[in-house]
Amino acid sequence: MKKPFAMFWGGLALAGLLIAGCNKDTGGPATDTPPPGVTNETQAMQSMAASDPFVTNDEQTFSDQEMAPTDYGTFGKIDAAVTPLRWGRFVTGVTINITTTIQAGDSIAVAHVEKTIAGNLRLRAVTGAGDTVTLTKPFTDKAERNIIFRRIARNPAMYWKNWIPVASSLVEGATYPPPAGNAIVITKLETFLPNGDTVTVTDPATYFLRYKWLRLFDGGRKDCPELIAGDQVRMRVTVVSESPDTDIVVLRYGFDLFNHHRRARMTLVSQVDNGNNTYTREYELTWFVHFHRGYFNAGVDAMTRGTLFDDVAPYSVSWWALPYRVF
Secondary structure (H helix, E strand, O other), rough: OOHHHHHHHHOOOOOOOEEEEEOOOOOOOOOOOOOOOOHHHHHHHHHHHOOOOOHHHHHOOOOOOEEEOOOOOOOOOOOOEEEEEEEEEEEEEEEEEEEEEEOOOOOOEEEEEEEEEEEEEEEEEEEEOOEEEEEEEEEEEEEEEEEEEEEEOOOHHHHHEEEEEEEEEEEEEEEEOOOOOEEEEEEEEEEEEOOOOEEEEEEEEHHHEEOOOOOOOOOOOOEOOOOOOOEEEEEEEEEEEEEOOOOOEEEEEOOOOOOOOOEOOEEEEEEEEEOOOEEEEEEEEEEEEEOEEEEEEEEEEEEOOOHHOOOOOOOOOOEEEEEEOOO
């Protein structure tokens, strides 16, 4: 979202050089017939990108099934129109657009996945007069992710099997367009894993996580988190905000067969006034891995204070998501 797609590929020398590992259990499509509506290799890649479990998980990670409370007791005194009791983000529509670029040599391709996500932020809040009200703020977010494909065959009769996905970037989402004077931007995400590794990301579009089951790429920075239920993970996020009031940052992670989501507030650990009407803040949280297996995104959801605490302030969020697998 911060760089044109062509620029990021200009910085990658021949695919896979910045790729880390992430297990997947199966490869490309195993059927002997193409997916519905797929008539060529490009469409086949787009179909696989759209159905990738990490891609399909995006909206589920950042949407809610109900308005739930947030622990805001330590935020300090503020001058706001309302005090939120419960809140939730509800997705009403998603438009997905996928563009595919085959790199020189015809062995590597990239699918750029862009989603426009529409919905409503709903708040149950107390006004300054002591009344309890329900408020609705419509929103439009945009999210982007890149999927790397590797050619494994050149069979024109089975064209939908010629390419398989081998890596994914992180996903980056934000309010679109960002509100003037109320913008918030995540600038760094650090994940401290149980094995002692640290994953540090400053540009989610260019940080790739290899599907380790298919060892077609060597090298890479870190493995994609592969976690066991009960593991302890610490995450730290840096945001730059135009809001003088402390922002609200939550971690969204996991859900089970009954679609129970987890949303936990991150703790402010440092703040710097940049002197240009922006503030750099760091937040941290340690969480325990859930017992439901599968592919998930650990989503850091940063919101300006006014998004929740002011009935007229614009909705303004920034969110990144780090894929992980529980096995």
